[in-house]
Amino acid sequence: MMTEKFISIEGITKRFKTPGGTTTVFSDLWLSMQRGDFTCIIGHSGCGKTTVLNILAGLDTPSDGVVIVDNQAIEGPSLDRAVIFQSHALLPWRTVLGNVAYAVSSKWRNWDKAKVEAQAKKFIDLVGLTGAEHKRPAELSGGMKQRVGIARALSIEPKILLMDEPFSALDALTRGTLQDEVRRICLTTGQTVFMITHDVDEAIYLADRVVLMTNGPEAVMAEMVENPLPKDRKRIDFHRHPLYYGTRNHIIDFLVTRSKSFAEEMKTNGFDRRNVPLVRPSTALDPHASPSLAAE
Amino acid sequence: MNIPLGLRAGLLSILVLALFLGAWHLATRGTGVTQQMSPEYAKLMGLTATQGKSAMPGPVDVGIKLWEHLKRPFYDNGPNDKGLGIQLGYSIARVGLGYLLAVLVAVPLGFLIGMSPLMSRALDPFIQVLKPISPLAWMPLALYTIKDSGLSAIFVIFICSLWPMLINTAFGVAAVRKEWLNVARTLEVGAFRRAYTVILPAAAPTILTGMRISIGIAWLVIVAAEMLVGGTGIGYFVWNEWNNLSIVNVIIAILLIGLVGMLLDQVLARLTRMVTFPE
Numbered sequence: 294m295m296t297e298k299f300i301s302i303e304g305i306t307k308r309f310k311t312p313g314g315t316t317t318v319f320s321d322l323w324l325s326m327q328r329g330d331f332t333c334i335i336g337h338s339g340c341g342k343t344t345v346l347n348i349l350a351g352l353d354t355p356s357d358g359v360v361i362v363d364n365q366a367i368e369g370p371s372l373d374r375a376v377i378f379q380s381h382a383l384l385p386w387r388t389v390l391g392n393v394a395y396a397v398s399s400k401w402r403n404w405d406k407a408k409v410e411a412q413a414k415k416f417i418d419l420v421g422l423t424g425a426e427h428k429r430p431a432e433l434s435g436g437m438k439q440r441v442g443i444a445r446a447l448s449i450e451p452k453i454l455l456m457d458e459p460f461s462a463l464d465a466l467t468r469g470t471l472q473d474e475v476r477r478i479c480l481t482t483g484q485t486v487f488m489i490t491h492d493v494d495e496a497i498y499l500a501d502r503v504v505l506m507t508n509g510p511e512a513v514m515a516e517m518v519e520n521p522l523p524k525d526r527k528r529i530d531f532h533r534h535p536l537y538y539g540t541r542n543h544i545i546d547f548l549v550t551r552s553k554s555f556a557e558e559m560k561t562n563g564f565d566r567r568n569v570p571l572v573r574p575s576t577a578l579d580p581h582a583s584p585s586l587a588a589e
Numbered sequence: 590m591n592i593p594l595g596l597r598a599g600l601l602s603i604l605v606l607a608l609f610l611g612a613w614h615l616a617t618r619g620t621g622v623t624q625q626m627s628p629e630y631a632k633l634m635g636l637t638a639t640q641g642k643s644a645m646p647g648p649v650d651v652g653i654k655l656w657e658h659l660k661r662p663f664y665d666n667g668p669n670d671k672g673l674g675i676q677l678g679y680s681i682a683r684v685g686l687g688y689l690l691a692v693l694v695a696v697p698l699g700f701l702i703g704m705s706p707l708m709s710r711a712l713d714p715f716i717q718v719l720k721p722i723s724p725l726a727w728m729p730l731a732l733y734t735i736k737d738s739g740l741s742a743i744f745v746i747f748i749c750s751l752w753p754m755l756i757n758t759a760f761g762v763a764a765v766r767k768e769w770l771n772v773a774r775t776l777e778v779g780a781f782r783r784a785y786t787v788i789l790p791a792a793a794p795t796i797l798t799g800m801r802i803s804i805g806i807a808w809l810v811i812v813a814a815e816m817l818v819g820g821t822g823i824g825y826f827v828w829n830e831w832n833n834l835s836i837v838n839v840i841i842a843i844l845l846i847g848l849v850g851m852l853l854d855q856v857l858a859r860l861t862r863m864v865t866f867p868e
Contacts, residue, residue, distance in 0.1 A: 376775045378771070
């Protein structure tokens, strides 16, 4: 199954000091991802998802353990790993082109201005913002700002794309369009993606695998759910797929009950942190899978 | 009534000015012949005694004198009689030099304090103690060590402009949003480039606000400093004309100090607008 570990999270723990002692956000997490995988991580607030992403980005360091990417331990931020921030984090004094060009010129320091702008414009076009190059972030809508954030992240042609709830601040319609575009771009470029989300449908639509995290403190990665839907799923009808409700119910059951009770569950079921169970929802696995039953 | 607000405000301003000048004129004009005396004796006594005129000059006196000054702003008839343009020039040059030195020290030092929590904590007690000292209190020490009154005045300007700029720069740099710094970090931007491309533009509005406060304080202080050191400058001019009992010239100097102060403030305000970014 695991032919190649492109990203390997090996026993990472995050503790921080509180007035009353130390709190362990999560401990001894193990997870690996393959090249070209789209992995979503779902869990309740406070379980440390963002910390895991920040560690992958190199913006935060684990108290214990390492993360290995492409056979190298992460020692800090890298141009190989681009981050799309939840709050888009555009530099407001730069134009759209300026923001993307800043990233491009950071990656290729010896490129001349024309080459940098050509690369920036290529990715501005990819996210559908041609014509708005010379606008400043303040003149853009929330969705457009996030597009610039995506263009900036993709323009440096990273090995891994890290997204921290990139669409959570957007309205439903804009979110849908941007999900479509991210999916299109990732499918055509074979981008490896690690994304945090709260939205189960978003995870099922976008991800190849969904990692379920239990509640913090002392959060663990309980399961990896393999998306049973076909790779060529479309927004318009993916929710009608026979396995859609089984997958959705499985994830929601986890979020509603098992994310709390898993700490007890793992004592008895021989849970092995190093081999997070891979679950492939099917009608057989979940009796509530069929749409008619799920509506009971 | 559909007159734009700006026009209405302008008209009201003119009205206020006219009322003020009118009241001033009425309060200081002569009340007519108060005492009968021979014309020769009346000349000796002056208008105050004979015509009941106030010792305070009226707006017309000031206007006439101002016109004289404006016609010859740069004449130089020796140490105690120079054109107002020259006096203002000296003051502006002192403020400019002291202020520039303060910028050169405050901005880099403010960057250091803003970026390093260690330096911030270590230097904080010094700043807190030095900041509230009246700049003029430094004057004797400056005169004693520098031994040059002109340079001492520049030093006083330097020391009074330093603190607002230093504190604002440190605050602006320390308050740069974490997410912008994280953008630079994920792009592996080096410390120097990060300072220039992220921290400086992000902190620029705060830094410029500090610079604007400083120029205001510097212009306040230069008048007092020049009264002490003497020789040249608009502050010295005010004191000299007080000794000459030329209230007209004192009033003109006050007016010009206000106008130049406003001009300096406007320049900094414009610069601040240039670096401010909408979010």
